[in-house]
Amino acid sequence: PPLIAHHGPAKVLAVCNQKGGVGKTTSTINLGAALAEIGRRVLLVDFDPQGALSVGLGIQPHHLDQTIYNVIMEREVDVENVIMRTNVADMDLLPSNIDLSAAEVQLVAEVGREHTLVRTLRPVMDRYDYVLVDCQPSLGLLTVNALAAADGVLIPLECEFFSLRGVALLIDTIEKVRERLNPKLEITGILATMYDPRTLHSREVMARVVEAFGEVVFDTVINRTVRFPETTVAGEPITSWAPRSSGAKAYRSLAREVIAR
Ligand code: ADP
Ligand code: MG
Numbered sequence: 001p002p003l004i005a006h007h008g009p010a011k012v013l014a015v016c017n018q019k020g021g022v023g024k025t026t027s028t029i030n031l032g033a034a035l036a037e038i039g040r041r042v043l044l045v046d047f048d049p050q051g052a053l054s055v056g057l058g059i060q061p062h063h064l065d066q067t068i069y070n071v072i073m074e075r076e077v078d079v080e081n082v083i084m085r086t087n088v089a090d091m092d093l094l095p096s097n098i099d100l101s102a103a104e105v106q107l108v109a110e111v112g113r114e115h116t117l118v119r120t121l122r123p124v125m126d127r128y129d130y131v132l133v134d135c136q137p138s139l140g141l142l143t144v145n146a147l148a149a150a151d152g153v154l155i156p157l158e159c160e161f162f163s164l165r166g167v168a169l170l171i172d173t174i175e176k177v178r179e180r181l182n183p184k185l186e187i188t189g190i191l192a193t194m195y196d197p198r199t200l201h202s203r204e205v206m207a208r209v210v211e212a213f214g215e216v217v218f219d220t221v222i223n224r225t226v227r228f229p230e231t232t233v234a235g236e237p238i239t240s241w242a243p244r245s246s247g248a249k250a251y252r253s254l255a256r257e258v259i260a261r
Contacts, residue, residue, distance in 0.1 A: 007041045008126035012133065013188055013258070014150040016174075019166050020137035023156040023193035025052045026228050027254075028134040030247070031154070033089035033237030034255035040129040043083065046096035047117070047146055048136035054095040057088045058235030061097035069099035072116050073106060079120055089237050092128075104141050114181050117145040130258075139173050147177040152188030154258070156222075157209060159195045159202045164209065188261055190217045191254065194224040220254040223247070 015028045025048070032042045046053035046068065051061035061067060070077045071094070084093045107113040121131060133146045147153065153174055157163055171187070178185040190213050196202040210217050223246060231241045238247045 007129050010043070010121075010125045010128040010131045011152065012121065012131045012150045013152045013154050014133045014135055014143075014146040015154045015156065016135045016143060016146065016170065017155055017157065017166070018137055018139045018143070018170060019158070019163060022158040022163065023191075023222065023228075024137075025056060025134050026232075027154065027156050027191060027193065027222070027251075028053055028132045029056045029231075030237045030239060030251035031254055031258065032091050032130070032132050033239040034248075034251045035130050035258070036089045036091050037239055037252070038255065038259075040259075041127060042091045043094065043124065043128045043131045044091055045094045045117075045121075045131060045133040047100070047133050047142055048096060049098050049101035050136070051095065051097045052232075053134040054093060054097070056232050056235060056237075057086045057091070057093055059084065059086070059093065059095055061095045064095055064097060067099055068094050068096045068120070069103055071120050072103055079123055083124065088235070089240055100142070107141055107145075113141060114144050114148045117149040121149060139170065144173075144177060144181075147174060147185060148181045150182070150185055152186050152261075154188050155190045156193045157190050158193055159205045159209075159224075161201070161205055164205070164212070187216055188258065191220065191222065192217065193222040195221045196224045218254060218257050220250055220257055222250050222254075 015024045032044050036042045054061040066082045071079045071082050086093050135143045135146050192206055225247055227242055227245055227247050231238045234241050242248055
């Protein structure tokens with residue numbers, strides 16, 4: 001990979017959609033791996049109590065003593081000590097597990113509750129080029145924290161008819177966070193996922209998405225393929241599990257688009 005002498009300050013991208021199963025976690029891992037492949041320093045933040053991002057990197061988060069929950073809720077815990085160096089694609093991980101589900105409730109009573117993730121990441125921002133935050137499938141306080149910490153939002157959108165419905169609410173939330181908490185927040189792009197080029201349905205949904213959102217839709221489209229569930233089982237990104245697959249190529253192309261935006 002090309003050498004980049006200086007890293008940081010990191011661009012923070014929140015990978016967000018309140019619908020589950022649309023490819024947030026898959027896109028976080030594989031975009032991260034594709035960025036790392038071309039020399040970027042990448043931190044992946046698991047911000048979902050399900051811990052699927054951690055599992056996707058081969059880590060069993062339920063056995064960890066400390067996770068992002070401890071960094072957020074306990075002032076004396078240093079983020080540096082909780083970030084894990086994974087040997088997967090040279091990316092670092094701030095892991096999560098079910099403990100994080102308590103944070104949503106506990107944070108409500110705190111002053112500056114929307115800015116806990118910003119504060120958590122601040123000490124390490126100069127070490128990375130990209131921090132990718134894998135959000136949970138809701139628009140609750142954790143997701144608002146991710147949006148308050150982000151420069152951009154990447155919205156994976158499943159090529160299914162009903163998936164368009166939730167996007168208006170998500171964009172509304174992004175606009176509110178921009179007005180009230182984080183003026184620099186932008187929509188980096190909408191990523192069509194689970195695309196099946198053989199079905200008219202997929203092509204129709206894709207046309208609707210482009211019609212509704214125009215330029216903000218990435219040119220890169222992620223096809224539906226069994227390769228992705230396989231990589232989850234392998235605990236590896238597709239870029240190393242099946243480096244020449246069309247899925248790996250698609251996430252590399254997404255990485256180039258993200259860098260260009
Ligand atoms: P989310 O984080 O939005 O809930 P995931 O990334 O976990 O979604 O994906 C949900 C499921 O779909 C996982 O089993 C994953 O392996 C699978 N998956 C993700 N992307 C694709 C794809 N392009 N084609 C087929 N299966 C996919
Ligand atoms: Mg997920």
